[in-house]
Amino acid sequence: MSEPSRYIAESAVFGDTNLVDWTITPAMRTVAANANNVEDARNLLEMLGLIEPRQQTNSPAPVACQGHCAKCGKPGRKPNQPIEKWPDTVILKGRGMCQQCYHAVLAEERQARDAVA
Numbered sequence: 001m002s003e004p005s006r007y008i009a010e011s012a013v014f015g016d017t018n019l020v021d022w023t024i025t026p027a028m029r030t031v032a033a034n035a036n037n038v039e040d041a042r043n044l045l046e047m048l049g050l051i052e053p054r055q056q057t058n059s060p061a062p063v064a065c066q067g068h069c070a071k072c073g074k075p076g077r078k079p080n081q082p083i084e085k086w087p088d089t090v091i092l093k094g095r096g097m098c099q100q101c102y103h104a105v106l107a108e109e110r111q112a113r114d115a116v117a
Contacts, residue, residue, distance in 0.1 A: 072098065076089055
């Protein structure tokens with residue numbers, strides 16, 4: 001009469017979250033076997049109180065920069081990407097450089113070309 005399945009069922013009815021290990025492990029295996037994917041298994045385990053729920057945050061996590069300026073090394077992003085998602089980055093223009101470096105290189109090339117002509 002005191003088999004693990006009966007104890008799990010009674011605990012679920014009365015909301016007992018202080019289960020012993022010999023009841024938690026079979027319950028976790030059953031959830032893992034019946035879940036469609038990892039997120040589904042995590043949600044079920046959280047609802048059953050077998051794992052601690054994850055902290056919910058409303059702010060989007062900052063994303064790593066897409067690349068760095070080829071000349072000065074500042075973290076950069078593509079022109080169509082918002083600054084809110086990639087804080088502290090510069091827009092990468094031509095040749096993988098930020099706008100200041102790109103305009104400086106163009107000016108140097110223009111001076112070199114004019115000096116030859």
